[in-house]
Amino acid sequence: MPQQNKRIGTNRRFALGGKISTAEYLGISASVFAVLAIIWFLTTYFGLVRPLFLPSPAKVISRLAELWASGQLFADLGISIYRITFGFLVSTVIALPIGILIGSYRGWEAAIEPFVDFIRYMPVVAFVPLTILWSGTGDAQKLLIIFIGTFFQQVLLVMDNVKSVPKDFLNLGRTLQMPELRILQRIVLPSALPAIWDSMRISLGWAWTWLVVAELVAATSGLGYRITTAQRFFQTDLIFGYLLILGMLGLTTDQAMKYAGRKLFRYLNVR
């Protein structure tokens, strides 16, 4: 029926598996941010909520500008970014080979996977007191928390990525009489790489959470630390400002990794 066709056509944005242009996509995403910002502005403008609970956008921005001018914002950002980069890299560098190992060999999977699962279910926050006891309240403790929160998840994600390499790819290598290790290098790894990249992107988001958790509880610097002190002085505008910055950092790194992934693995969608 023609009418039916027309309806599907107009609803394509919100139809299952519907298509959308990049411009439209960006337009819709930006509109959501804009609408939320306007609601925020109007709520504070008309004084619907006390400024202690919800400061105005202008106050948040001026507070951030002030912290930027004094160098405080830059220092807080710097130390937090340093911690997350270091913690995330250490975790990734160790998780990749282990994930690949247990994804490739059932024997290693049996040895390691249940243990990793066991630890993964322990709430990371519960490790905070222990890590302070072990390593004080310095950078080492932050790295440890990021590591505990990220590493075990990464291992399991990478294992799954490696496992989902098609069985016939392995058989291809075998029929070409390639040695096992070479099949792993030349077929399994390149085949799993795009999915592993995605796993890293997702786990980086979690790493941010664990960083801020660690800094909230016991720290003398960093974004999380500044948020806790702000609470003590009822500086809600600072809390909001730093939350916005955290969100922005997350959004940009995620988009950057997505973009890099599309460039790196361009061969997957040439059409």
Added chain:
Amino acid sequence: MSDKLVISGLSKTFSSERGTTVALNDFNLTVGHNEFVALVGTSGCGKSTLLSIAAGLESHDEGRITIDGEDIISPGLDRGVVFQSYTLLPWLNTLQNVEFALLAAGKSKAEARDIAQSHLELVGLQGFENAFPSELSGGMKQRVAIARALSYRPKMLLMDEPFGALDALTRHHMQELLTGIWEKHRLTVLFITHDVEEAVYLSDRVAVMTNRPGRIKTIVPITLSRPRHYDMVSTPEFQHLQRKVLDAIRSESLAAASLQSALA
């Protein structure tokens, strides 16, 4: 004609927690030098298991399977395998996918490039050397897979329902392409399919399998002249041969159906 692949008294049983399945039992088949044999049967009759054993990807329990008199105990470059799934490596372009096999077979870079190029031409893909698999249609992907399997000059080709995932039109094109290549270059081929027309069109002999446990029920020699053309499909001779194969398969599927209803 000398014998290339000899399978005698082969049996294979799978066991899992849910019990044992006899996939093959006393399976006997010989494929001659430069002969094209199609193996047909209902789904689940064990034809793919047999191909995996011939490829050396799967072990067997009893009997012997030899190529040129040597027991098949592992995969090897003397057998080229074309899988139903395309198995093109997505990060390599068309040319590199063929080169991949040649480099694994120990060819030099320059040699690999030349041989890969000429085999892409053989399957009519000149001009697509730099295309990635994601740019190719199913038929083109399978042509690359065939070029790849032929490129390192195996003694025989094992094909596991290679055209099973293609649409009817593309499938006909591929069958003509394969027959053309085969008639020009001659090669020993064991071709698994459940498409009877395809089996008759391509083969020198069609081997029909029984239901599980799979063994050979009957072998139909295909007396059609070569070179083959698609017009032959409508000739009475073709129809008669197709009928013969179909009847053999149908009695098997009827037997399976009556067994099922008897159990129910």
